[in-house]
Amino acid sequence: MADIKREIERKYEAPDADGDGGGLPDLTGVAGVATVADQGVAHLDATYYDTADERLAAHGITLRRRTGGSDAGWHLKLPVAPGEREEIHAPLSDTLPDELAALVRSRTRAAELLPVVRLRSARALRDLLDARGRLLAEVGLDSVHAERLSGGVGEASWTEIEVELADGGDPAFLDKVDKRLRKAGVRPSAAASKLARALAETAPERTRGPAPAGDPVNAGDHVLAYLREQRAAVVDLDPAVRRDAEDSVHSMRVATRRLRSTLKSFRSVLDRSVTDPIGDELKWLAGVLGQDRDREVLTARLTAALDDVPPDLVHGPVAERLHKWSGAEHGTARGRLLGVLDSHRYLTLLDTLDTLITDPPLRRAAAHQPDKALAEAVRKDFRKVSALIARALDADPGTGRDVALHEARKKTKRTRYAAEAAVPALGKPAKSLVKSMKALQNRLGEHQDAVMAREALRELAAVAHAAGEDTFTYGLLHEREQRRAADVEAALPAFWDGVKDATTAL
Template sequence: MSTRPFLEVESKFAVEETIDIPDLTSIQHVDHLKETVSHSLSAIYYDTADLRLTRAKITLRRRSGGKDDGWHIKFPSAEGRLEIHAELGEPVDGVYQVPQEIKEQVLSLIRREPLTPIAQVDNERTEYLLADSADHAIAEFCDDKVTAFSFLPGGKQRSWREWEIELSDAQASDIDNQALLRSATALFIGAGAKASHSPSKLLFALGESINNVQPAHASRQLDQSSPAAGVIQALSANRDKLISYDPKVRRDEWDSIHQMRVATRELRSHLQTFEGILVGERIHYLEEELKLLASLLGVARDAEVVEKRFHTLLEQEDSDAIDDNVRRHVREDMSREYRRAHRRVVAVLNSDRYLDMLDALDELVHCPPLAEDSPASSAEESPGDSSENSEEVGDHQEDTLTAEETLLLHLDKAYRKLRRRHELVTATRNDHSIPLKEREVHLHDMRKAAKRLRYSAEAVGAATGLKTKKLSQACKRMQSLLGDFQDAVTAREILLKKAHRARKKGEDTFGYGLLYQRERYNGLEALKDYDKVAEDIRQAHQKLSRNTKKKRKKQTRKGGKK
């Protein structure tokens, strides 16, 4: 059984029973009707008891009749809807089971919850295949007469008529041909149709009965002016991002490994930076689990990045100094490494341990363990009690500060950590008495500090409205240039290992050395703006601090007048 993904780009229209179908050949690019076919379709829609898929705008159905019998799952996409098909399979004891490869696409959402029928949609469909002058199928028009049943509490039977026009696979990949959809929309509305307000037949079928089902989690109501609300907002956004990239990683979509890793690292960074606002063993558990997941994703990401770098290196090296054997290994080995690492990632995403971590993240977001609930923990873990923060806070305890001041306190802590690491880089970077590997570790640590400060600045800016954009942008530039440097370091380490293995086999290793030196140069080039960007970070933080102090003085004066 295999899945088949493709992009669905369509428009839907609500139509009265008495309206006639207009001349479809008047649609732009349509020359003639290639084929007309009628089908009787029946689809059973599945979801969890608390409608996790429906709430995420994902539909899962088992359809019979027509040309695409089987299981269909549809995901929202910027360009349309991504649809994946799987074969119908054989029923077990008279019941059709959702195929495992389909279920895995939504495992991060459904976890261990069973998928059961929530609605049935029956459809008498007439399909018109639209072709251009070269007789290429470019779109499909469907006239649907639908009867639907909601199985939810309070569900009813509903009937309606609708038109759909969907671009063919080839047409959907060419955004210039969206003119066809615009032309069709004008034609249908002119004929008396109305643009459909329901994005899917399922939502129309469920109707008001969807309101009779409550979400699984009841969220704790937080004071929106509290520091905890801002932290939970940042954590929620990255939790959602991690879950949304899970199926993309499984499908091995471009850049999905990287984006899922970013969400994982941001989550961990927020937990670390805002420790003291959130407290308890659950925080430390999640930090460790997220660290392991990020590390696993990092192996796959490194292989992906290094493979691309190696191909670029070979393209740039036009001499005959690299023999065919070296070229073959450099060109092909990392692709195998990536495929192996990707399989390991998918295996982990299918594991109970990963699902446990997602459950813990949900619990954290909906029922956050706050320091205000545990005075003892707050006193022990508050960054306001450390000597490192004493000059910033003075005689104030953190619970006497405003939400804005509390979050800035944590931001300042992340900044001071970055400055210490920057000073270490400055002191050792050109000191050749220190081993190269040790100096490069200091740069790698600086990158992690810049990343944490950036994530903290973004979270504080989103939660408080403070202007942290310049600071986060400067940290992003630092993260980028040190990321390029680290990619060169990683590539060098792999080339060195390859050279050692080749030497043991008695093979020529000169080509590896040549590429190693190229990457050494690339790494040094990546660092040329380091000092400037470090100064940009310092100035951005200084300006933020200065503006914040001015704001506090202004508020104090206003308070005094009152």
């Protein structure tokens, strides 16, 4: 089973040293440091793996098998922020553990992982301790020798200082160490990692990836920039979804929906004969991501509602039945989702999205000025929202109105995402529309959640009744949810009057 920790560190250039730590500046003067404890010299031997075209390195991801030191094993490091990575550690073995291979699959897909670089280091380690003997940070003077194994030839050697914050430490402490090191003439490393430096120094002729996209100019540029951002979100979130990290499934689902909505909204820019099949696949993926998420949201809502019921009005094992209902599908849905993330269909979708962005099916309008082409697409979406709101308000309360409001909510999301894509080109008017659509989406979402909660409560009540239990509390909660939906409906006309002219400035 893999262990996960947050790694916060900084790297610095250092003069060549004999490997015994003699090149380290004196750090006893750092505020808060009472003792600098010599931990000796460790000899580390690490082989780094990547695809032939170095997809992991291109995104700041490192995957290695290392022997020596106190944490020998397989290490996968995923970037979180500058100087901060999430490190996932698996026990030492001859072959790459399946769980780590899965966490990079959204990057590697069908490509083989190969050994690309071997790094051998002599690490002179010092522990920075406070007055109570607690570890503040580890400082290592690393004498590194890099050997290229594939994708190039050559060797390189250098010495660097690495300062890693202790688990749970205050990142501000690294600023204090940084100040002391700079005062001693030490400068930050230009390379983000040892691997990045090794790749650069051992393969001067390495194939370059595609040039970074420039600033958006025309309508097509702006649409592609937004699509690129959402595609990156899906790929980046894949490892977190596999690990069941908090809010990861929801975030990935939102990125998937944004992609699909953008393809629909900007059909004047992108050829729908190419994008419609992609939209169908994105709809499938969003559906899979939503299977467990929808029940999770409903459970949280019903649990909070039950907590608000006075104890004397809770009849029967309502909380226990709700908990059982919540967990009934979680394991099945979780297994189904992991299967999808490893499926040929999903990995093909990721490849298709890459192709869409690198070789987009642009139409003539893509070359138009964004202020006109994008604004018209956003206005078109907004008109659909307006028509659906009018239809819902004209309908009698009940299923017909519920369905119309749900459709209006979906179109509201689409309009919001279209406006988000247009913000860099249209500025304040698009931002204002995003804000209005988000507020409308929240209100309509509250209504839809109440509709779905009533449906779940009817299901729970039926099961409880069949078991001979008192169903009074389910009825009470059902009535409260019905009142919540009615409150949204009653307030909607006045609210809509305040936002329905939101596109006038576009």
